[in-house]
Amino acid sequence: MLRSLLAALAMGALVPLVALAQTPAPQPADSKPAEIKPEAKSAAPKAYIPGLEQFMNVILTEHNKLWFAGRARNWPLAAYELGEIKEVMSDVQDYVPVFKSLPLAEMMDAVIVKEVADLEKAIEAKDAKKFAAGFDRLSAACNACHQATENGFIVIKRPTRPVFTNQDFRPHDNRAR
Numbered sequence: 667m668l669r670s671l672l673a674a675l676a677m678g679a680l681v682p683l684v685a686l687a688q689t690p691a692p693q694p695a696d697s698k699p700a701e702i703k704p705e706a707k708s709a710a711p712k713a714y715i716p717g718l719e720q721f722m723n724v725i726l727t728e729h730n731k732l733w734f735a736g737r738a739r740n741w742p743l744a745a746y747e748l749g750e751i752k753e754v755m756s757d758v759q760d761y762v763p764v765f766k767s768l769p770l771a772e773m774m775d776a777v778i779v780k781e782v783a784d785l786e787k788a789i790e791a792k793d794a795k796k797f798a799a800g801f802d803r804l805s806a807a808c809n810a811c812h813q814a815t816e817n818g819f820i821v822i823k824r825p826t827r828p829v830f831t832n833q834d835f836r837p838h839d840n841r842a843r
């Protein structure tokens with residue numbers, strides 16, 4: 667009795683999913699066609715595009731790691747993290763070029779490209795002092811865009827501790843130890 671009840675419940679849950687996945691969707695007698703919009707039935711599955719805040723929270727994590735890599739003079743890791751920041755920024759330009767009618771892609775170029783390039787040079791030169799100054803200028807650039815987009819309440823600063831404690835920021839070479 668319980669088993670058949672569970673089976674019936676499982677079927678009930680599955681039918682709408684199956685209907686969504688198939689084109690044209692079968693219409694079992696007990697399904698509720700009103701819940702499935704016609705366009706959802708025919709359209710290909712929609713690609714998932716993260717919201718801008720999700721891209722930004724990834725950038726925030728990398729910004730944190732970048733700081734501790736640079737502080738530890740782990741220059742390959744610092745270069746890597748800055749590269750990741752650049753990658754996500756480029757994703758933002760591709761996927762969220764316009765945000766609340768603001769030309770975000772162009773703002774990205776205008777506001778932060780120079781700071782990223784300067785920081786890259788400091789990392790290449792393994793210059794800890796220039797790295798720290800460049801990191802602060804990068805954070806200022808983050809904040810400049812937040813202000814320009816009426817998000818001035820989002821303020822980026824130097825971190826005081828790593829987000830994750832299970833990643834070792836000290837320099838390691840690629841040789842097995």
Ligand code: HEC
Binds near residue numbers: 808
């Ligand atoms: C070109 C503009 C621009 C630049 C440059 C920029 N941001 Fe943002 N950021 C935004 C916008 C716009 C939002 C608000 C997103 C929303 O409302 O969904 C935001 C939101 C955020 C948030 C809030 C996310 C949350 O859910 O709390 C964080 C954190 C953040 N940015 C970090 C950074 C960091 C770190 C940098 C620099 C390395 C940076 N941002 C550079 C435009 C920018």
